[in-house]
Amino acid sequence: DERIPKVLYGDITRIRQVIVNLVNNGVKFTNNGSVIVQTKLLKRESGVATVQFTVSDTGIGISKEDQDKLFTKFFRTGLANTIEGTGLGLTISKRLVELMGGEISFTSQLKKGSSFTFELPLSIKPKNPQKVESSSHDEDLTNLKILIAEDVPINQMVLSKMLKNLGIENIEIVNDGKEALEAATNGENEYDFILMDIQMPKLDGAQASRKILEFYQGDVPFKIIAVTANVMKDDFVLYRESGMVDVLSKPVNIKMLSHTLYKHIS
The missing domain is CATH 3.30.565.10 (Histidine kinase-like ATPase, C-terminal domain)
Known part of the structure; x- marks a missing residue:
């Protein structure tokens, strides 16, 4: 309009x-x-x-x-x-x-x-104008390799675009938990992070994460972050028990994404 x-x-x-x-x-x-x-x-x-x-x-x-x-x-x-x-x-x-x-x-x-x-x-007029904080460390993220596990195309596109805006180009996308499990355990990929949606077909994100944790016998070589709208207290417990190190609440914004990635860089 x-x-x-x-x-x-x-x-x-x-x-x-x-x-x-x-x-x-x-x-x-x-x-x-x-x-x-x-x-x-x-x-x-x-x-x-x-x-x-x-x-x-x-x-x-x-x-x-x-x-x-x-x-x-x-x-x-x-x-x-x-x-x-x-x-x-x-x-x-x-x-x-x-x-x-x-x-x-x-x-x-x-x-x-x-x-x-x-x-x-x-x-129509701003109530409380706020300064937008900018990060001076974007270059630290550029070498990351990230797997997005998400079944909804628009969410895949949004997450991928935000990662690219942070300077991250090495991005792979899978469409369900089963594909995420295969990509994470086939020995061909060295990911730094998996951004794991929870509600996915075939295998949900928590189940996929738990199977990845079992495959690596508790010593997972990358970090799994839940990406979900399910952010109740019990949900956080489930994600932690499944081997996820953090949770990004949908809808994800670039500031939230950047902060979470920096927090978990070794």
Whole structure:
């Protein structure tokens, strides 16, 4: 929408997480067709622009009986055996939108697709301008070799782009936990880090990490970092027990990624 002001102020981390969660959800449930993100200016008054964000897909849709349970944490569709459940990501999205003073809703038609819409009040003027800190150590990262284990193409692209912006060019990508296990144990690759998504098909990230830990008998020659939206206390315990040294909370930003890599460089 060209009427939206070119500069708006809000919680970019939370907004990005909501959009990424909704897009990931659309991608997972759309085998053919498209996932479209649109924005629209609803109103502008008293220095505040109310912007509507819509993520629509042409996927499998949601049955009427499932729609009432959609935003519950442990909700899974009837395809849960072949596709990851949607509940946690949507629950987080709903909570984040509400924390930003907005509302989220959806419409869906079985076998035709779904449309998720959230509205946010965004300030036209900055409330608390902050300095962006820059790192003077980017050159220290350039020789790293990193494996990204992630099943969602848009997440692969975002992580890869951020790593390249940090000067890291030696990047490999695998699409599930089984491929991550094979790449990590075949003896052909000397990784410094594996960025391991948790919710992946065939073998989830925690299972893959545990098998890698067992393969190397506890002496893993690289560091495994969980990349996930599941950041509850019990989740952290599971990741540590699986051999992961740290957790990056989705959506990952470049400052967070850089800080975590520097922290674990020997």
